[in-house]
Amino acid sequence: MEPVDNNYEGKEVRLCKDGQYRWSYDLDMFKNPTIAWTVYKIFFWIIVIGGGVFGFFLYVIHGDWKGLWGWTQGMLIGLAGFAVLTLLGYLVVAIVYHGKYEVMFVMNDNVK
Numbered sequence: 590m591e592p593v594d595n596n597y598e599g600k601e602v603r604l605c606k607d608g609q610y611r612w613s614y615d616l617d618m619f620k621n622p623t624i625a626w627t628v629y630k631i632f633f634w635i636i637v638i639g640g641g642v643f644g645f646f647l648y649v650i651h652g653d654w655k656g657l658w659g660w661t662q663g664m665l666i667g668l669a670g671f672a673v674l675t676l677l678g679y680l681v682v683a684i685v686y687h688g689k690y691e692v693m694f695v696m697n698d699n700v701k
Contacts, residue, residue, distance in 0.1 A: 609696065609697040616691075637664070647660055
């Protein structure tokens with residue numbers, strides 16, 4: 590494979606003059622919601638784990654199940670709110686990026 594300039598444009602894998610292989614991939618943000626799903630899972634686990642720890646200490650300190658049930662209801666409402674905000678934020682980012690998220694890959698022979 591003949592090396593090309595380091596200014597990479599195109600979708601095929603190219604060996605550049607600096608010895609690195611480069612290629613890019615366009616992700617259609619409206620057809621493939623992988624990024625939105627990943628962000629949602631991160632928020633979900635942060636809220637569930639953080640809320641679970643806080644709820645545990647709430648129960649240990651106060652010792653009432655009604656307070657813990659009220660906290661759980663609040664957490665579920667919070668999760669629903671974050672789900673809506675995540676969806677709206679994803680749509681705003683997708684519109685700003687014109688529905689495409691471009692990823693540039695670089696590969697060389699350095700193994701660490």
